[in-house]
């Protein structure tokens with residue numbers, strides 16, 4: 339198992355019941371033994387800010403104190419950004435402004451924080467947005483700018499249009515499914531270059547979407563989310579170990595070569 343750079347893509351609000359069939363490019367990689375896909379149960383409540391914290395720190399919302407979307411405060415947990423900084427690795431994020439609030443500075447001040455370059459912060463290089471309709475296409479270009487300019491070891495990429503479409507049209511709508519298909523096509527533009535440049539790529543979601551145009555509870559369509567592991571940096575053999583949302587931080591850390599978790603079953607996902 340070699341350490342490598344890592345890109346973690348969070349497609350906000352992408353339910354398993356859509357990821358299962360709408361992500362044609364990612365599933366093409368899977369059919370060709372170049373990616374694996376797993377169904378995760380998100381932690382509760384199935385809300386964004388608590389689950390950003392869960393994914394990035396490995397702490398469930400009832401433990402982390404980030405229990406709802408209105409909790410505007412810095413995280414008190416050790417995030418993957420903090421772990422990477424401690425290991426002298428470079429961090430970057432193209433993400434919703436709540437990520438800046440959790441790990442850099444709270445509350446978010448768009449004039450100060452939208453473009454962040456500060457070596458002393460947990461996220462050293464950031465481009466943050468605060469409109470849910472900020473186009474995923476532009477967000478991915480923001481991420482490419484960060485990657486090409488700063489060569490981060492850990493890059494977090496966080497799209498919002500799938501969640502936004504789900505709130506407008508519901509989890510069982512053409513608009514919601516088409517938003518997911520668009521992200522899949524966008525990823526097909528970038529993923530090969532990311533892998534060529536030595537990144538392990540992990541793609542997941544915080545929560546799903548119900549037919550009431552919302553999420554927060556326990557329905558399968560709210561709670562079941564995908565986790566894709568893409569590229570030769572991962573073992574794509576069948577693995578009976580059950581991945582969980584609280585383990586994503588440690589999986590990223592192990593891939594970066596940070597020995598945060600000695601769980602051999604978790605390590606077995608890395609080639």
Ligand SMILES: [Zn+2]
Nearest residue numbers: 351386501505
């Ligand atoms: Zn939402």
